[in-house]
Amino acid sequence: MKSNSFLPLYATNFFGTLNDNFLKTLASFTVIGWLPDERTKSAAMGVTAGALVLPYILCSPLADRLTAVWSKRSIVIAAKWAELPIMAVAIAGFALHSPWFVIGAVLLMGLQSSLYSPAKYALVRDIGGEARISTGMGGMEGVSFLGVLMGTVAGAIVADMADTTARYACLGGFAALGLVASYTVRAKEELNRALHAVNPVRYIRRAYRMAGRYDGLNAVIFMLSVFWWAAAMLQMGLLVYGKSEAGLNLDAKGTGALLCAAAVGIVFGQVIAGFVDKKRFLLGATLLAGWIAAALLAVLYFAPLSPWWFGIVLGLLAFDLGFFKLPFDAEIQKVVKGPKLNTMLAYFNQVSFLFMLAASGCYALVSWAFGPKAFLLLLAIAFLVAPFLFVFCYRPVLLCVGRWVFARRYRVEVDGLDLLCNYGNMEMCNSGIDHCEDDSKISDRKFHNSTIPQLHNSTIPQYSYLVLPNHPAMVDPMLVGVTFWKTPLRPLSDELFFHSGIVAPRVLKTLGAVPVPDLRKHRTAKGATIARGLGDIVKSTLEDGGNVIFYPSGHIQTESDHEDIGTRQLAYNMCGDLPEGVRVIGVRTRGLWGSIWSRKGRKASPSFVPTFIKSVFLWFFWSPFVPRRRVPMHIEDLTGRVKEWSNLTRLEFNRKLEQWYNAE
Numbered sequence: 140m141k142s143n144s145f146l147p148l149y150a151t152n153f154f155g156t157l158n159d160n161f162l163k164t165l166a167s168f169t170v171i172g173w174l175p176d177e178r179t180k181s182a183a184m185g186v187t188a189g190a191l192v193l194p195y196i197l198c199s200p201l202a203d204r205l206t207a208v209w210s211k212r213s214i215v216i217a218a219k220w221a222e223l224p225i226m227a228v229a230i231a232g233f234a235l236h237s238p239w240f241v242i243g244a245v246l247l248m249g250l251q252s253s254l255y256s257p258a259k260y261a262l263v264r265d266i267g268g269e270a271r272i273s274t275g276m277g278g279m280e281g282v283s284f285l286g287v288l289m290g291t292v293a294g295a296i297v298a299d300m301a302d303t304t305a306r307y308a309c310l311g312g313f314a315a316l317g318l319v320a321s322y323t324v325r326a327k328e329e330l331n332r333a334l335h336a337v338n339p340v341r342y343i344r345r346a347y348r349m350a351g352r353y354d355g356l357n358a359v360i361f362m363l364s365v366f367w368w369a370a371a372m373l374q375m376g377l378l379v380y381g382k383s384e385a386g387l388n389l390d391a392k393g394t395g396a397l398l399c400a401a402a403v404g405i406v407f408g409q410v411i412a413g414f415v416d417k418k419r420f421l422l423g424a425t426l427l428a429g430w431i432a433a434a435l436l437a438v439l440y441f442a443p444l445s446p447w448w449f450g451i452v453l454g455l456l457a458f459d460l461g462f463f464k465l466p467f468d469a470e471i472q473k474v475v476k477g478p479k480l481n482t483m484l485a486y487f488n489q490v491s492f493l494f495m496l497a498a499s500g501c502y503a504l505v506s507w508a509f510g511p512k513a514f515l516l517l518l519a520i521a522f523l524v525a526p527f528l529f530v531f532c533y534r535p536v537l538l539c540v541g542r543w544v545f546a547r548r549y550r551v552e553v554d555g556l557d558l559l560c561n562y563g564n565m566e567m568c569n570s571g572i573d574h575c576e577d578d579s580k581i582s583d584r585k586f587h588n589s590t591i592p593q594l595h596n597s598t599i600p601q602y603s604y605l606v607l608p609n610h611p612a613m614v615d616p617m618l619v620g621v622t623f624w625k626t627p628l629r630p631l632s633d634e635l636f637f638h639s640g641i642v643a644p645r646v647l648k649t650l651g652a653v654p655v656p657d658l659r660k661h662r663t664a665k666g667a668t669i670a671r672g673l674g675d676i677v678k679s680t681l682e683d684g685g686n687v688i689f690y691p692s693g694h695i696q697t698e699s700d701h702e703d704i705g706t707r708q709l710a711y712n713m714c715g716d717l718p719e720g721v722r723v724i725g726v727r728t729r730g731l732w733g734s735i736w737s738r739k740g741r742k743a744s745p746s747f748v749p750t751f752i753k754s755v756f757l758w759f760f761w762s763p764f765v766p767r768r769r770v771p772m773h774i775e776d777l778t779g780r781v782k783e784w785s786n787l788t789r790l791e792f793n794r795k796l797e798q799w800y801n802a803e
Contacts, residue, residue, distance in 0.1 A: 145275050147323035148262055149282045151215060154317030155259075156286030157293075158222065159252055161309060162229055163191055164294025164395075166245055167378070170238045172298075183238060188375065188499055190246040195253040195492035200342035202254045203485035206478075211258035211265065212324050218255035219318040225251060226310040233306060253492075257484040264472055264480065265326040272472045277413015277465055281406045284461075288402030295395030329477055339489065346486035353474050354627075354651070355533035360487050362425070363467045364494040365525045366460065369518050371498035373401065376506075376514040377453075383511050387446045397450055404454040408461015413469075421466035423539030428463040429526030432456060436519035440512060531645045538624035545621055548758060550767040553622055555774035603681050604628070605717070606688040607710060607777070608726035609702045609800040610695050613745060614736035614754075615728050618770060619688065620650070629680055631655045631673065631689040639747055655693075674712050682718045691796060695744055699732040702800035704793040711792045715785035717778075725777040727800055730770040 170183050205214050225247045232240030263275035297306055350356040380386035381394035389397065412421060435456040438444075444452065475483045505513045530540050545551070606628055608619050616630065634654040636643045653676055677687050691710035692702055704710070714723060733739045735750055735757075777799070784795045 143266060143268075144325070145263070145266055145271075145278050147320055147325065148259065148266060149278055150320035151219070151317055151324060152259055152279055153282040153286045154313050154320060155219070155222070155252065156283045157290045158226075158310070158313040158317065159191070159248055160287050160290025161294045161297075161313060162226075162248055162290075163187065163245055164291050165233075165298055165306065166229075166241045168295065168298035169233065170241055173236060173238055183242070187242055187245055188371075189496060190242050191249040191252075192371075192492045192496050192499075194246065194250040195256070195488050196496065197339050198250060198253045199257070199485040199489040199492075200337045200339055202257045202488070203342075203482050204337055205254060206258055206261065206481040210328055211262050211481075212321075212326060212328070214255050214258040215262070215324060216318075216321045218251050219314070219321040221251050222248070222314040222317060223311070226314045229310055230307045233303065253488065256488055257481050260484050261481050262324065262326050262328075265328045266324075269473075273416040273465075273469045274413050276468045276472060277410050277416070280461075280465055280468060281410040281413070284402050284405040284409065288399055288406065291398045291402065292395045295392060295398075299390070299392060343486065343489055346482055346489075349479070350483060350486060355535075355649070356471070356474055356483070358529055358532035359467050359470050359474075360483075360490055362525065362529050363464065363471075363487060364491040365521060366464045366467070367491040368494035368498045368501075369460075369521060371495040372502045372514050372518060374398065375499065375502050376511070377401070379506070380511045380514075386511055387449060389446060393446065397446070397453065400450040400454040401457040404457025404459075405461040405464075408458040408463075409465045410461075412462045412465035415462075416466055416469055420535070420539055421462065422470060422533070422536050423543075425463065425466070425536060426526045426530055426540055428459055429522045431459045432463060433519045433523040435459065436515050436522065440515040440519065531642070532649055534627060534649050534651075535624065537646065537649055538621050541617060542621040542624055544758070545618055546767075548762045548767060549618060549770045551618060551622065551770045551772055553772050553774065556622075602720055602722045603684055603718075604686040604724050605677070605681060605713065605721055606686065606724045606726060607691055607796070608688065609728060610690045610692050611700070611728055612695055612731040612734050612737040613747065613750070614734060615731055616688075616690075618728065618772070619726055622772065623688075626686055627651070628686045628688040629653065631677075631687075636747065642751075643747065673709060677709075677713055678716065678718060681721050691793070695736075695738055696732070697738055699739070700729060700801060702797050704797055706790065707793065708789055710781075710796065711785065711789045714781040714792070717782065721778075722776055723778045723781050725775045725799060727773040727775070727802070728770060729772075730768060734768065 167187050170187065209217070225244055228247060229241060229244035232238075232242075232244055260276075260279065263279060264272060267275040293309065297309060347357065350360065377397055378394060381389045381397050387393070387397070415421060435452055438452055439449065439456070442452075471483055471487065472480065501517065502514055505517050509516075530536050604626065606619070606623070608615065610616075620628065620630070629651045630647075630653070632647055632652040632655060637647055637652075637654050638644065653673070655673060677689070680687050689709065691707060692704045693707055696702055717723070731737055735753060736745060738744060780799075781792075781796070784792045787795070
């Protein structure tokens with residue numbers, strides 16, 4: 140096979156997942172039939188599920204250590220060889236009618252799967268490179284759920300209808316096919332020489348801190364774990380609710396068909412999402428996908444559906460969950476580079492299977508208290524709340540959702556965004572066209588479409604940005620932020636907002652904002668010390684390749700289209716000592732005077748919390764019926780001019796900058 144072909148890895152992953160789920164389903168149905176009473180059967184079901192989950196929690200650190208000793212391809216092949224004797228243990232358990240022998244085989248299968256899981260997923264980048272991560276992960280997750288589907292259905296059918304010879308042939312045959320497929324995997328592997336602790340408690344603590352170095356990565360892993368928590372509850376719930384007389388009253392074959400509908404939906408959802416994610420920022424649709432899932436789960440819970448309609452709605456739910464999950468898988472691969480990817484994948488395995496283990500307890504408690512259908516309502520609440528919390532923890536998603544929200548009220552017309560393309564910032568170029576599309580008008584669309592192909596092959600240098608906007612109203616920082624949403628800008632923000640309510644502090648933390656003390660309260664030498672300290676922070680961020688945005692005036696405008704910087708010194712100091720390779724970008728915004736966020740008709744700035752509540756009310760009940768407010772936004776490179784102006788006095792510098800802001 141070609142070294143850049145995913146097919147061998149897909150085949151290896153498929154047969155491994157197929158055999159995992161075939162053995163687990165066969166063990167569940169068969170062991171339950173051997174046991175005498177309902178209490179013992181429930182305990183055996185829980186132990187069987189835990190046997191497949193527990194090794195991921197305890198052995199994920201060891202799986203990461205293995206990637207530093209052996210090549211990932213060697214680990215996959217060794218794991219496939221180990222699958223053969225494990226199947227022999229399972230066959231012996233079925234032959235002897237020994238429940239604990241069979242559960243022991245499930246435990247060994249979970250151990251084998253946990254030890255090679257990080258290696259097989261890390262091979263996606265090694266095989267396809269950065270550009271094909273979404274496609275590779277879409278295919279991997281698609282064949283995984285296809286394996287879940289076929290393994291679950293085959294296990295249910297064999298448990299009901301087939302003789303022992305067919306059972307043994309399937310167990311051994313699937314393992315042998317996976318072994319053959321593993322030898323065809325080809326990849327140019329990145330070396331991993333990082334050794335980490337194998338103690339699971341120490342490992343998860345260290346990995347959590349390592350993930351914290353990547354903005355929002357822990358939030359991504361948390362949301363993926365919520366998906367697996369939900370998937371585990373859904374699988375357990377359908378097995379019980381499908382066969383229950385108070386539920387759908389299906390036989391094993393009918394219950395397997397129900398699980399089949401879920402697996403088919405997830406397969407199609409993830410495969411299609413893998414192609415869409417290459418052109419669209421699907422993480423930006425997390426909130427929408429999560430709330431659609433919550434609505435469909437509510438339908439399954441409240442509506443009296445026949446088994447046929449229950450299966451159709453379940454399939455739609457699964458398709459939506461496939462779209463929900465795939466972008467998170469791809470994001471880990473995109474964000475984490477090099478050998479650290481192995482550690483993050485092992486850490487994700489550990490966390491997600493902790494959630495799956497917790498799902499068993501959640502399901503048992505909810506079913507005992509509220510009945511066999513109550514798990515659907517719990518899942519609906521989870522998908523209503525968790526995506527909403529995630530939006531406020533991951534900067535690109537927060538700004539992408541904000542971009543859509545503001546586009547319903549403001550018609551932002553951006554002029555000059557093309558200069559960022561000229562500076563080689565391809566993320567910013569693509570952000571206005573290919574990702575998180577909204578109704579805002581981007582005047583340089585023709586330039587983007589004609590120029591991007593040449594820029595990808597160019598050697599144009601990348602720059603850091605110091606963005607200096609005017610400040611017509613309290614809402615314009617949000618509009619500027621969503622306009623630059625693919626370029627991380629670290630804002631300076633009044634310290635008052637870090638202690639105002641719950642939403643504002645969370646948003647500012649996600650954006651990496653720096654608190655600015657109110658210099659009006661510190662007009663002594665302490666104020667000068669604070670100002671110098673802020674300058675050091677800005678300069679250090681720019682020197683490290685970061686981007687900074689702050690407002691030279693420090694307050695919103697008191698008159699229409701008139702910016703007053705006064706005697707403030709931060710912009711003057713920074714432009715006079717600008718680090719090498721930094722471009723100063725001026726942003727001039729119009730059209731916000733008279734907004735509820737402006738000072739028109741007021742003696743002071745509007746209070747944030749009441750204005751925010753009023754704006755939310757107007758967004759829902761007034762904005763849909765009136766024209767959107769037109770907001771022209773002009774972006775211009777001021778680097779040459781501010782360097783020249785910085786040779787003047789501070790007051791003269793401020794007057795020059797004011798003239799640019801106040802120009803027609």
